[in-house]
Amino acid sequence: MPKISHTAEIMPESAIRMLTPYADQAKADGIKVYHLNIGAPDIKSPASAAEAVAGFKFDHLPYSNSAGTYALRRAIIEKYYKPNGIDFELEDLLVTVAGSEALTMVFQAACDPGDEVLIMEPFYCNYNTFSLMNRVKIVAVHTDIRDGFRLPSAEVIEKHITSRTKAILICNPSNPTGTLYTKKDLLALGEICRRHDIFLISDEAYREFCYTSEPYFSAMQIPGMQQNVILVDSASKRYNLCGARIGCIISHNRDVIKLVTKIAQARLCPPVLGQVATYGALSADKEYFAAVRKEYIARRDFTIKALNAIPGVYSPTPEGAFYTVAELPVKNASDFCKWLLTDFHPGGETVMVTPAEPFYKTKGAGRNQVRIAYVLEVPELKKALKILADGLKVYNS
């Protein structure tokens, strides 16, 4: 029997899906599971997304341009970025198969095998997979829950930079912590990247989900960083079109765009129907985002308050995205999360949250933490967090 590659040994299990079999079993047993484990919100997409798809008649479906349809690229610039004060040319933009492909391509463009990328931990676990597949090494810069996962000082960050460091990758606001980096943070990161002549890769998939009164400050807005910044963006969360699989790479660095375009040509084109849906969604007005933001602020406020009211639980207050990382009064959060699914079903219901440990690279870090996605309506969140609180009481007695 032929042997598969060693990738099998180095590739981690998906942290987010690790507990899925237990959830499936619970559901098969008739248990209702509140899903706070995955960033799959219940929010409606702009109606214009489905309308665009319904209005798209085809008798066959040819490839689009490898960089995405002209119409979609123009709309991304004119309807989304320009009104947000960010200006760039059509040639600075490549449409990708969602943020996932964008990140893979950016790793490939910025790094050779053996190169290093700095990422603040805890971080989105799939960064591990994208880097592993390209034999790129992630170097984690630790951030602390008690400090709200704020950006460490330049001094601390620079200690992690070696001759193999090619980039700093941030997710802003962050999945899993919800931390929003400020303009000051971004300028500091820009300084570091310029000083060391490395890329700043900014994953801004959650940029519409910010709950402060400050306007969002994008990495694209750092002065004098045109050659260093690579933006990764996605329609998945912004318009709740996760299944459309549309994202993009934006950079003023033409070498980067030229290389990712070459890589993109090999996979021919991004999904055409997803491009149609995203093109439609781009008609969303400010009111759409304002309503979504209002809803998430209510959910966040409720969630954080409810969490911190549970004895022994601590969660900082995230300023963006729709996640928070909370500390629980347990030794091993993974065991507890599993136990909720297998053993704790008050009134035939339970709750699913994600162990935070796989979001850390430092061994043992975050073992007593979970990531909670507040993607349900407040009355549902209330029931779910009550189960969590009761579960902790029973588990610890």
Next chain:
Amino acid sequence: MPKISHTAEIMPESAIRMLTPYADQAKADGIKVYHLNIGAPDIKSPASAAEAVAGFKFDHLPYSNSAGTYALRRAIIEKYYKPNGIDFELEDLLVTVAGSEALTMVFQAACDPGDEVLIMEPFYCNYNTFSLMNRVKIVAVHTDIRDGFRLPSAEVIEKHITSRTKAILICNPSNPTGTLYTKKDLLALGEICRRHDIFLISDEAYREFCYTSEPYFSAMQIPGMQQNVILVDSASKRYNLCGARIGCIISHNRDVIKLVTKIAQARLCPPVLGQVATYGALSADKEYFAAVRKEYIARRDFTIKALNAIPGVYSPTPEGAFYTVAELPVKNASDFCKWLLTDFHPGGETVMVTPAEPFYKTKGAGRNQVRIAYVLEVPELKKALKILADGLKVYNS
């Protein structure tokens, strides 16, 4: 300015798109270009594809299962493979972002960096990109135009096998040659793979485009090869849904499927709307394929006859796909193809074909050859091939 990766230097330009700027210029100058350069046919998809999309109402678009929706996977098995005499379980199947992603994942599953894969040349150039991105080495086994690009003897193939060889990859029928491997060929390849304990990767994207009276013999049907065979399939050509970006990997080897599933989880899911379209297309009946086949046989017969009637041109008769590789009476086909676009516009029209050299790995091989995609209706093909014939006359005088 930060340096991009060395991938930029090793990554070839897309052979198929190399001449696109010249074609774009010609079109901007008002010239009509007959496109025989790219596998983008004019054939209609089954009407059920667009109907499925039109009937798919959504108010938001969540992720599907990473392996594809249950409905699509079941339909692939029940509606396509079972009626074709190929039986496997739901767990043997992973839906991918078209054949492109399937091939990338299969390279990652079968090979570590530095491993080798044997491929008959000329071969689909994007195999180069997929292998390069994973630092896998393609070892070309030469096949000859005068021999109709038939499979070489086991002895010749085995000469290319080293301790690093992990797989033989075939495209059957072949893009770019249209060569269809017989049952005997497949059994011989099976023998070789078993003997050397390596994978047989079979790209069967064009399997419905076969013009012999024999039933298609799939690599999945080679007896005793369950652990060795990895099938790569795609909806792109079969249903003319290139833009849907849906393909799949099929293998009875559970280690392979387990690993590609892990890789697939990191990119979350294949495009959901493309899955809907493909699910719809799977209702296509035998009459759909029979009509398409009939049309392509007429196009092929016309094309091959017309080509061989041009003095100094030679094309074997392909038995599958919708391509042929033809030898032209020129030194450098690439120069000639470019000249057609820039300088030869009889009656304000010209023709675009693809130089075949980039489909070869052996240096200098195929320099006087072109790949022709017979993807237009016969009257259009007639005009296009007339321009090619006249062009050769002028070019050589």
